[in-house]
Amino acid sequence: MAPVCHRFCLIPFVSFTTLLLVLVNADDIFLEWQVNIDTTIKPVSVDQPVITINGMFPGPLINATTNDIIHVNVFNNMDEPLLITWNGIQQRLNSWQDGVSGTNCQIQPGLNWTYVFTLKDQIGTFSYFPSINFHKAGGAFGPIRVNNRVVIPVPFPKPHGEFDLLVGDWYNESFKVKSHTLTHYIV
Numbered sequence: 001m002a003p004v005c006h007r008f009c010l011i012p013f014v015s016f017t018t019l020l021l022v023l024v025n026a027d028d029i030f031l032e033w034q035v036n037i038d039t040t041i042k043p044v045s046v047d048q049p050v051i052t053i054n055g056m057f058p059g060p061l062i063n064a065t066t067n068d069i070i071h072v073n074v075f076n077n078m079d080e081p082l083l084i085t086w087n088g089i090q091q092r093l094n095s096w097q098d099g100v101s102g103t104n105c106q107i108q109p110g111l112n113w114t115y116v117f118t119l120k121d122q123i124g125t126f127s128y129f130p131s132i133n134f135h136k137a138g139g140a141f142g143p144i145r146v147n148n149r150v151v152i153p154v155p156f157p158k159p160h161g162e163f164d165l166l167v168g169d170w171y172n173e174s175f176k177v178k179s180h181t182l183t184h185y186i187v
């Protein structure tokens with residue numbers, strides 16, 4: 001449609017922008033995670049400590065939508081420092097939320113810290129895991145789903161169900177033993 005007059009063309013443009021602003025509206029998701037060591041869970045036949053989040057192993061699903069803002073208040077109830085990283089989530093100008101040694105202070109035992117990050121323009125399945133002291137051999141990992149916004153169609157029919165598949169190593173020895181052994185090899 002050829003624009004006849006600037007003033008008339010401006011009106012539909014402004015309404016469309018307003019509509020976009022409404023659709024782009026993102027949610028804040030507030031989570032509280034209690035991280036503990038549980039010695040009663042036996043994922044394999046060997047009895048060893050497991051790191052749980054809110055009593056769960058693997059940890060709880062973060063189920064979000066593109067552009068949502070995630071607030072995770074992590075309480076470290078373990079007897080050693082903790083960091084959790086959000087694998088594949090792009091921390092744009094926000095690297096101190098990435099939960100890795102060097103950009104983030106470790107959450108000391110008995111203390112809590114709140115991660116805040118935006119799932120900006122991302123879509124798909126991701127995961128989180130503890131990034132220091134070989135904790136990932138003991139648990140505290142779990143799935144992150146970033147669903148598409150309704151205005152962004154996906155090129156397949158809506159699935160009947162969704163399952164998060166976490167694949168990793170499980171060691172015969174405790175993560176504490178592994179951590180101490182491997183420290184000798186890590187520069």
Ligand SMILES: *[C@@H]1O[C@H](CO)[C@@H](O)[C@H](O)[C@H]1NC(C)=O
Nearest residue numbers: 061063064065145147148162
């Ligand atoms: C995750 O969020 C999506 C989008 O809001 C929703 O359709 C789905 O039911 C949720 N899944 C779970 C397990 O909460």
Ligand SMILES: *[C@@H]1O[C@H](CO)[C@@H](O)[C@H](O)[C@H]1NC(C)=O
Nearest residue numbers: 032073074111112113114115
């Ligand atoms: C620790 O948790 C308390 C209670 O939920 C909260 O008010 C506070 O902001 C948290 N501290 C940090 C550093 O996230």
Ligand SMILES: *[C@@H]1O[C@H](CO)[C@@H](O)[C@H](O)[C@H]1NC(C)=O
Nearest residue numbers: 045046047048171172173174
């Ligand atoms: C695994 O751990 C158990 C219990 O500590 C021990 O008896 C067994 O020898 C270990 N197996 C291997 C292959 O290291």
